[in-house]
Amino acid sequence: MNLFIYDQTFEGLLTAIHDAIDLNIKPDNIISTKSFQDDLFATKHFISTDSDKFDKIWNQVKENSNEQNCQRIFKAFLSESSDIEMIIHDYIKLVIDTPYNVEVNFSEDSVLKLNNIQKKVGSEAQRVLMFVRFQKTTDDIYYSSFDPKYNVIPLTVNHFRNRFADQKWVIFDTRRKFGYYYDLENVREITIGKQKIDFGTGKVNDDILHVSERLFQKLWKSYYDTINIKERKNLKVHMQFLPKRFWKFLPEKDFKMKYVLN
Amino acid sequence: MKPETVNKLKISANAAKYDVSCASSGSNRPNSGKGLGNAAPWGICHSFTEDGRCVSLLKLMLTNYCIYDCAYCANRKSNDIRRTTFAVKEVVDLTIEFYRRNYIEGLFLSSGVIKNPDYTMERMVSVAKDLRIKQNYNGYIHLKSIPGASDELQQQAGIYADRLSVNIEIATENNLKMLAPDKNFDSILNPMNTIKNKIIENKEERRKFRHTPRFSPAGQSTQLIVGATPDSDKHILNLAGDLYDSKNLKRVYYSGFIPVNSYDKRLPALKEPPLKRENRLYQADWLFRFYHFSIDEIVNDEYPDLDLEIDPKLSYALRNPWIFPVDINKASYETILRVPGVGVLSAKKIILGRRYSKLNLSNLKKIGVVLKRAKYFITCNELKAPTINELLPENVRRILLKENRPVKQFNKSLYKQLSLFPVN
């Protein structure tokens, strides 16, 4: 039994796949150091991440298909699903070994699996674009918490940088405890202590909330409540499009606000 | 921004909410340097109301005072309702503050007519102009043009807005005149023509001078109220088709009539708004725009109204059993598109996938074909199940009706329409 152990990074995973192909071994599993438990009977390959090896695989995939396909693989990786390493391994091997572009050959198992996963990741990223809500703070930073199922915040940074180029903002992943801060020039990865933000509700503490913030949340909630057409009420669809897990971050869905504000 | 804005906002939003033409798609205005905002070509929903509609734009009326008296409108002058008028700056500030918090994709601004069409339109144009010029805002703006406003103002509106619309509301001129005595087709079609010509002219100019500012880059749209008048689906869809062709419209919206003025006896008394019919019209609209159907194949003298029980594609299939079964491994893209249970995406995947190997049932399932519908209309590598021709159309109809839970189907398909196929 062959185990490949990598450092949790995407570069690490592609290095592992490179080495497996190089050694002509089909791994029984590829796992990250985080989930690795020692197995006495396995042959263990500890991978040291190597950007040249990464480039080699990345470029080979690109040559045999296209840039978008590379992005798809990266998206699938962000799913953090437990069997994702082997799916990506099988997929990359198939892409490299097949003389034509297999990316749409859905009769291949790994093509289908990878596509389904990357699609889910893509739609979670889309939800970040939809449901992020910024709260303005006293130092004019627009802060937002999110709790995505998959590790998708990195996929959304460009969108927010383009759109909100003239305001400082933070998007913080409360599940993975890291986020991004845009300071009008660059985007940086950051971590934040618990003192200023309630990770459960995503809310910024009152003492650093901008004086106008509550008013705009209230305006938005009034707007949202008003535009509902009661003759057309359809809660089932409502829940389907706006699943409950997002509600805690949305001022329009914050029932407590009614008491606070009125 | 003052606290009383909350009340204004409630009155105005309430007045504007029945306009359904609220998609924010179709524009790709980039953020110019370091300004605020950009328009995403696919549009983004930022919330959903309890009735399941996408909230993408801040939809406001600059004022809900109106000198006209349209029977189907809550803001008609003879109604005794709360009224309010926004200052230009109030709308600008609300838009900017909501946008910065990622609540919205942009602004949809309409207005009741005050004083005269030009005066009203001028104020709407100032909102758009201030947003673009003073605030350096590049998010989405949709202005609902005022019928009867001057060409000059329509033109200015198009310079600042991403999309313009002029609503027809009623599908026949006689009925329009009966319900909205201050309006006629000309006052609506003329601005549409002006906008259309401007868009064409602008495209020409942009070809020559790359830096010419865009004119209404997301085109124009209109809305038709369904069920307020006895007009048939055949009439409505043909009018829509004609508008798509002759006015280059990007979208026609169909809005199930909600009786807001039940005292007005010129209007029918409905127990509930005709939502199912509205949805069937959207599906039919989709068929002739993206599925290579002609309007005549969907509605004609023999079948002037859409079947409410089943979707128009299935209805077409049941009426035309002789074109089935379709061989999935051989038929053309257009033919495959006609199979109930096969959408545009799966049809494309079928064409791609069958290049490598013959497709069988499990391939089709993985591709996303809804087999429990499609199986009566196809043959593939292995399928020898009875098709529509052995079972007869009326039996297929019965089986599918039993299996379908129409409520769920209805909403899902509507959402898909709005999100999966951005209109460019």
Ligand code: SF4
């Ligand atoms: S002109 Fe517009 S706002 Fe005025 S009554 Fe007619 S539909 Fe309503």
